[in-house]
Amino acid sequence: MSNNSKPPLRPHYPAYYHPLLSGFIRVFELDPGSPADPIVGRLVSQTIGGPSYEAVSYVWGDPRQRCDLTISGATLSVTANLHGALTVFRHRQRRRRLWADALCINQDNVPERTAQVELMGSIFKGATRVLAWLGWEEGAEGRQHTLDAIRFIRSFMRDPETGLREARILLLHHDVSVTGPSSRLAVLASEDERRQFEDQAQRWEAVKLFFDTKYFHRAWIVQEVGLAREAIMYAAPKPPDHDSDYDLVLDSVEWQLVGQFVKFMDYRGASLVTHLGLMSWVAHHVLMVWETLEDGSPKCDFLTSMHWVRILGVTDARDRVYSLLGHPCAVLDGQLVIRPDYTVTRGVVYTQLAANFILKTKDLYAVSMVDHDMDPCGQESRVWDPGDESRMPSWVPDWHSINRTTPMDWPHPAADAGEAEIDIEGGLEGANGKMMPHLLVKGWIVDEIAAVSRRMETTDFPVTNLTREMAKENPFWLDRVWAVVFPPSGTHENRHPLTMLEMLSLAFPLGTREKDEPVSIVGPQQSLNDHQRSFAAYVLDYHNLWRQTLRDTGGEIRKAAGCVPDRSLYDSLPEESQAVLRKRAEGATSEGFLECMTWPSMCRVVYRTASGDVGIGSRITCPGDLVCRIPGSKVLMTLRRIPGEGEEGTRRDTISCVFVAPTVVPARMKIRDEELDQKSVRFRIV
Incomplete structure (x- = not known):
């Protein structure tokens, strides 16, 4: 799927896009030809389990840069990047059956687009192969970087421990720039060490450029390669502008091998990744979404998957949810956790998703995904506004903001979910001017934050x-x-x-x-x-x-x-x-x-509480914030009283507050009810 479901400047779709039966898809039968020939083919409808097909994974690219192709005698305008993908994937001598979203879905038909988004996971899972198009390589230097990166990854993974040890020289000489072989070199211990440094710098620079490719930074890639039986990534030298007869050369690497590399680097070479500014960890998020336990069941639940995908790009923020509906944990009580709806704001979609999990599970894990960029106390209005995409309650994660932190997934519950008193007050429809829903919970104030460090950077x-x-x-x-x-x-x-x-x-x-x-x-x-x-x-x-x-x-x-x-x-x-x-x-x-x-x-702060305990929490944590224990949450929570908020209209034992973030206080994580000498209080979280 593309990195947006409704791109700007979308072309008009010809009349032959007849309505699809329920559960059916279209497949593009691409006629054979040479690289310079026009793209010609036809659409056929079938079930996902019908004749075999391959799925194309690509970036939409600039919607203003377009090329024409011919479908059943009619012209359709597609993005230049999709046109390039079809050019390189076309066979010379035989027809090739491909599925590509911009071709196979009538983007003008909202009901069809919505239904096909629900099928997206099954489409990529049912394909015999996923063809991932990384894009054209710019000039001889661009191709060399791609080749160097692919060769290095293959060589590195034959003996990764040795490869990591050899790369440590880049950490030992931190005052040396690694922006390329022409960079200034400091005086190293020996000529041999200098050559080793230059060699490592050049290799890792190629790897850095490889993972800077836009393809790796799209949310839809999570389903597209994560569900694939086999996924192969391709790039190719950009063809000459006026050469009608040129040889097309493809450079390729298996996603499985790339995945092994990024996982190893994240777990064994995090300091090198951060030092070199490698974006390899972004690709590792794709792997984490699909990790399984020994029995084959999903290790990563749907909400954690949403968190890992936050770093990846989408044009339509609602697709952060919809692009994961192929995940095995996207079903709750026999129903999808949410159905695609492109008529409401992302704030409404995210609120409905969080509320659905909270009410059906009586579990507050959704709230522990909150990672505010800004202080939520600044919101004077707490009513819905269809003109404000980002408006949502403080207890709802804004999955469209960049995730700067890892989830606080505590292995031992700090609270008994069976005793949780959790409710949501107010409507979830997002009607204009209506009050946004409040989260009502019962728990204890464990401590108050007294001093906070600066935000820590990797x-x-x-x-x-x-x-x-x-x-x-x-x-x-x-x-x-x-x-x-x-x-x-x-x-x-x-x-x-x-x-x-x-x-x-x-x-x-x-x-x-x-x-x-x-x-x-x-x-x-x-x-x-x-x-x-x-x-x-x-x-x-x-x-x-x-x-x-x-x-x-x-x-x-x-x-x-x-x-x-x-x-x-x-x-x-x-x-x-x-x-x-x-x-x-x-x-x-x-x-x-x-x-x-x-x-x-990363991107968190350390704090000291009034009683002298040490904790770690959100970058917006402030002195005076309350560290609270809430049944139904595996981690402690940081709440902030609303300044000037009285008890009018609420129970006298209720504290109105905003949700700041989940938090960890090692000395208090396993606190028991009997150790809390103060009585429980009710929190109204706006």
Whole structure:
């Protein structure tokens, strides 16, 4: 499917697009020809299980750049990118049966388009092969980059561990640009090391350009290659403008191999991915949507799938939901979780989807997907407006905003869903001027947030050198986070610094807390012991960088806008705590900690609560926000009282608030009801 269901400048569809019977599709029978010949063919209707066909996966491209083709003697205008795909996929000697959305669906017929969107998953699953068109390669240099990337991925995956070790040289010399072979090189240790650096830089630059291709950044790709029996990705040199007889050469790579590469890099090379700015992790989101358990059942539920797809592009925001209706978990109580409707706003679609899950399951997992870009308290009006696509309640995830965080999928429920008191008050139809629905829940206020760090960026995490450190958004970020959770002055409720340090380290990967359980379910899985050792090594690495910085600058750099803290985290600890860290770090490296915390911590903040606990939460978290435990939610929630909101019109024991985000406080995740000495309260979340 394209990256939009209703593109602008859509052509008029000829009269021969006769209505389709229920469950039927059209297939385009493409006549054979040479690359320069006009595209000619005909449409036939059939069931998905009828004669075999191949499905075309491509990007719509610029709707203003169009080419004509002939269908049953009539002319149809399609985007230049689809025309290119048909050109390269056409056989020389025999007819080829293809399914492509812009050809096989009458986009002028809204009921047909809606019905075909529901079938999309089955269409790609039923195809004998999915042909993914990456686009034309621009010139000799463009083709060389594609070839280099494909060859490197194939070579790398024959021995990925060795390949990753060889790539570490790019991390060791952070002050060297890797924008191409002509970049400035720093003085390296030897001529051999210089050649190794140049070789690695060139190879990874080609890989970077490969994953920058627009194709990998479309939401519809999730179904198209995820459900395919076989998916092959193709690119080709752009043909000459006036050559009617040229040889068409295709460059190809199997999606399965690409998937193995991006999965390995995300789990074993996260620091390299972030350092080089590789967009390979975007393609990994496609794989995560279709992961299965040992028994073959889906590992990723529908709502988590929606979260992973948020980074991918669509022109129509409603297609973020509709492009996943082929997922096995898109059925709830025997019905689709939602049916396509292009007559209402995305805010209404997303609200209906979230409400459907909440009411039918009595589970608040949908709410834990919320990741606000801006403070939701700024909304003065809380009524529906069909002219505002983004208007929706604060408890509804805006799946059209870019996902900057990983889901907080806690392995052990923090609340008993069976005791949940959950209701939704108000209509879900999105009628103009009507009040948006409120989420009514019952729970406890566990704590209040007292201090918050700056937002953490993935580029902050690697321990580098002074040049690279000073270029970061948050130089010496770990020392600064520590100053928030354990300030030099102030009360810490008699908390030992090692206790605070362990709470902090466990917050970063959003992990479990048992000795033999993995620390993180996102990325590499470390035992608690391995996690403590690798974190200790990380603290020492940062301390050594801080100490080297002071030696090299004579301490004068402290005057440069306060970039270097007055003390490192390690220096702030008592001698006995320092000794413990040194002992833990013996024989350990910081890589394990860095890999398991990079994705969970990105774009989040660390905070200290009023009682002295350490937590990690949303980038919009503020002092005064309430950390709450709500039955029906696997994680704690952060709520914010509505300023000036009184009790008028509500029960006296009800707090009106907006939903900020899910949150993790390692020391309070397994809190029991009997440990909560205050009575429960009701929350009206607008």
